[in-house]
Amino acid sequence: MPENGNRRIKIMEPGENLYMGGGILRRGDRVGLSCCSNGLLEADKGSLELLKERLALIGLETVESPFLYRGVTAFSGTGTQRAHALMDFYRDETVKAVFDVSGGDMANEVLTDLDFEMISASDKIFFGYSDLTTVINAIYTKTGKKSGLYQLRNLTGPCWQEQFSQFRETLMEGGSMLNNFSFHFLRGTRMEGTVLGGNIRCLLKLAGTQYWPDFTGKLLFLECNGGEVPQIVAYLNQLSQIGVFCQISGILLGTFSRMESRGLHPTVEEQLLRMIRPELSVAKTFQIGHGSDSRCLMIGDHIRIHQALQEQKPPA
Incomplete structure (x- = not known):
């Protein structure tokens, strides 16, 4: 079995491709680029153009929300405007x-203006990370639909070549490289269930709202970019105090950068x-979180997820 220091590594192997036997995208398809959280900076335009160019290499056309870039404040538009721009992609x-x-x-500012009935009726998958944890878990709570915890801009980051290959293999060719990840157990040897969660700070924004998921019997995934010891103590204690740790059947930790x-x-x-x-x-x-290789x-x-019974190699 592969070793990571003194820790044993197991590769998660879904029993089938997560997109029902084939990629969700084909050459000639259009994909929407939305901005539900803080607006992008003008300095981000170059990397976004590069992202569009790289997607074009595999035959994907991009459609931008009219509310991508911020003005003098962090807002690229009102919450209603950003939500309606997202719903335009579903229409x-x-x-x-x-x-x-x-x-x-x-991102939680858009929730009250989302049409969850339309999202539920659609076969489109929503992808986002970090603060988009709020939208992703709200979609599950309201519709039962799954979403991808993933930042597409990884295709322009330091690990872009690997990410580009995994993206194409998984979302266009029906493979699973982008969804497979290595892990080790801190306690126990197996867990199984529907996985919910994401960024711990952003997930907790949903507590006490109609968008908070039912964690009974679920697996809880947690990661964080910022946050030092005092913040993590606060987040974990809030999860404990609202009963989440008594409801779930397992915990998967990502990176806490x-x-x-x-x-x-x-x-x-x-x-x-x-x-x-x-x-x-x-x-x-260590393969899910804010890293450019996530x-x-x-x-x-x-x-x-279960402890490996035979040696397996980490994903390429």
Whole structure:
């Protein structure tokens, strides 16, 4: 079995392609680029043009929201305007998938103006990460539909070649490279269920609202970009105090970028293991989070994770 220091690694292998046997996109398709959170900077225009060029190489045409870029404040438009721009992509039958290219703090502002009946009736998949955790989990709560926890702008980042290959293989050719990830268990040996969650800070914005998911029997995924020990303590205790740790059947931890890059203690893992019931399985992956090499986790999908019984190689 592959080793990562003293930790044992298992590769998650979905029993079938997550997009029902084939890629969701084909050459000639159009994809929407939305901005539900903080508006992009003018300085981001170059990388967005590069993203569009790279998607064109595999035959994908991009359609931009009219509310991508911020003005003098962080807003690219009102919450209603940003929500309506997203719904326009759902109305447009030529748009086959929606990728939100934003992040930050304000995505929950769009929730009250989303048409969840239209989203439920659509076969389009929504992709986003970080602050889009709010939209992704609200979609699951209101419709039962899965969404991709993934930032399309990874295709212009430091790991773009690997990401580009995985994106094409998975979303266009029906493979699973972008959805597979390695992990090791911190407690237990297996977990199975519908996975919910995302960025821990942003997920908690939904607490007490109509968009908060029912976590009973679910797997909880958590990651974070910023946040040091005091913030992580606060987030984990809130999850505990509202009963989530008593409801779920397992926890998958992604990357906690600032905590891990600065070597801060107590670690997220140390804090969590002290708080949860001893029989709850916990696994850790370094391949899902804010990294430019991050894989795509399908929130709302049923996954099975178990300790490896034979040696397997990490994904390319």
